[in-house]
Amino acid sequence: MVVLLLGGLLSLSVSAQNLPADTLQEATTMTLQVGKVAYRGDSIANVIFPPLQKFPPLTFKNAKEAQKYQQLVANIKKVLPFAKLARLTIVETYEVLETLPSQAARAAHLKAMEEALKQQYMPILKRLSRSQGRLLVKLIDRECGQSGYQIASAFLGSFKANVYQGVAFLFGQSLTKRYDPTGDDFMVERVVRLVEAGQI
Numbered sequence: 001m002v003v004l005l006l007g008g009l010l011s012l013s014v015s016a017q018n019l020p021a022d023t024l025q026e027a028t029t030m031t032l033q034v035g036k037v038a039y040r041g042d043s044i045a046n047v048i049f050p051p052l053q054k055f056p057p058l059t060f061k062n063a064k065e066a067q068k069y070q071q072l073v074a075n076i077k078k079v080l081p082f083a084k085l086a087r088l089t090i091v092e093t094y095e096v097l098e099t100l101p102s103q104a105a106r107a108a109h110l111k112a113m114e115e116a117l118k119q120q121y122m123p124i125l126k127r128l129s130r131s132q133g134r135l136l137v138k139l140i141d142r143e144c145g146q147s148g149y150q151i152a153s154a155f156l157g158s159f160k161a162n163v164y165q166g167v168a169f170l171f172g173q174s175l176t177k178r179y180d181p182t183g184d185d186f187m188v189e190r191v192v193r194l195v196e197a198g199q200i
Helices: 002-012 063-099 103-125 130-144 148-156 158-170 186-196
Strands: 033-039 042-048
Touching: 063 103, 063 130, 063 148, 063 186, 103 148, 130 148, 130 186, 148 158
Parallel strands: none
Antiparallel strands: 033 042
């Protein structure tokens, strides 16, 4: 549901500002699985580490290119938790909608969710730069497997989705952009994997 805010927010974004550490909990920390396994009639500790990502080392032509990469890393670390939060919110909202008895109850729940999300996250998302907003739209597609437009259309209908898309278009953005991990977004995918593995 966070993606529903993006249409208006991509344009309202001003220069990036650091968020307070407690604003959004880091959703990309490395987790370990710890347990016990039987071994020759006894039990021993079993620790499973997440897979480590291995990429060829990067070489930069100049300092400007290196700085651009460092900015990409910083931007991904800032917006990836929002993309993961969007996925969790969408799954949770869908599960709640399945339990509601009528279309009117579902519509009321969606309206309440939209208002609550705007109230809670609008001040934070307004502080994103345009490049961070573009990146967030793509990362939401990566996390959810659907573009922001498709998600908005599924939950709010095509009319509201078109309104959000229109607002985004006025400011040179698009909610229909798809994530392409093997093409245009190859470097983004590399950084996201390293961040998710806790390697950077």
